[in-house]
Amino acid sequence: MRNIDMWTLLGLTMLGVRLVQGWVYWGGASRRLIYSVGKLDPSSSAYMGHKMNTAIPGAIFGTGDALSALLHHPTLLYGAIIIFTLVELLVGLGLVFGFMTRFFGLISVGLAISLMLMFGWLGSTCVDEWTMASNSFAMGLGIMIAGGGSWWSLDHWVAKKFPRLARHAWFPWIFSGPLPVVVVTRFAKLFGIFAIVFAVGFYSYLRGAVYSPLVARTNPKNHHIALSKPVLSSSGNLSLVAYVDAGPDTQGAYVIQASIVDASGHVVETWGGKVLSELAKTELSNEYSYSLFKPTKYGFVGALGARATISLPHQGLLTLAPGNYRAIFLGIDGKQWKTQVVVGMQ
Incomplete structure (x- = not known):
């Protein structure tokens, strides 16, 4: 040819x-x-x-x-x-x-x-x-x-x-x-x-697999919020960085409650959905201009890829003893995202 x-x-x-x-x-x-x-x-x-x-x-x-x-x-x-x-x-x-x-x-x-x-x-x-x-x-x-x-x-x-x-x-x-x-x-x-x-x-x-069931390196189905750099004052003011680092891009990760739990498992502070839904823009300080954390009717929502510094003011008179605590975000589907936080000596 x-x-x-x-x-x-x-x-x-x-x-x-x-x-x-x-x-x-x-x-x-x-x-x-x-x-x-x-x-x-x-x-x-x-x-x-x-x-x-x-x-x-x-x-x-x-x-x-x-x-x-x-x-x-x-x-x-x-x-x-x-x-x-x-x-x-x-x-x-x-x-x-x-x-x-x-x-x-x-x-x-x-x-x-x-x-x-x-x-x-x-x-x-x-x-x-x-x-x-x-x-x-x-x-x-x-x-x-x-x-x-x-x-x-x-x-x-x-x-x-x-x-x-x-x-x-x-x-x-x-x-x-x-x-x-x-x-x-x-x-x-x-x-x-x-x-x-x-x-x-x-x-x-x-x-994550060729001859076995799929185990995604970054989960595209279920949302995950990574919590980091937490700062908790003895009066109950909480500040941390939240990052939606997994999940579908078609909807956001909804948070309906935030709380502080002490080393014994007792809840010492809670921010309910109404409080979270009324957070000011300065209390939801987004790093990016596109994927955002923003208030909703029952709390706040973070789109996939959103990263923000979230500041939660104390809800009343509170004096936390120095020690280890956990900050917990509760999702609308019952999922929890947690991080350790320490209150130091004053």
């Missing part, structure tokens, strides 16, 4: 994959730019900053720290979202129309890696973000091998229209066209290994 026939066949074989992959990225970018402009509006509840905030608890390999840094600098965050959106748009258009197909196939692989690092752990009912990232990674590698082919491909038109350009050695590596068979054979084998290692490796890392 002649080389040109082989590359025509490969392009036709991957045509559906290329068009679908391109449409996925075009769809993501166009929703933000055209159909759901609130996703690019920092004042909107649909702003992408909220989605990135919810990714922090389970983001991996330092991605969570990078996201946190961006969230502390709104201008940089907005710029990053715009750049990411434009890259998605260009990748989508490039793949749909078969223009610079191999180059944009490579960029799509990079987008899949970014998706996995940021959102691969999410999915409270199924492993949907991991699935999308794994499939996009493998599809991008396949597109890099096959190129755009000769049907519905601007690369083919460019090669025919500008034959001198197409004769350059770099042209098929960026656009489409025949490559040395031995090189492609090696790449195909290597890419196959990359794809399975990427999918299974992250599946194991994020979900």
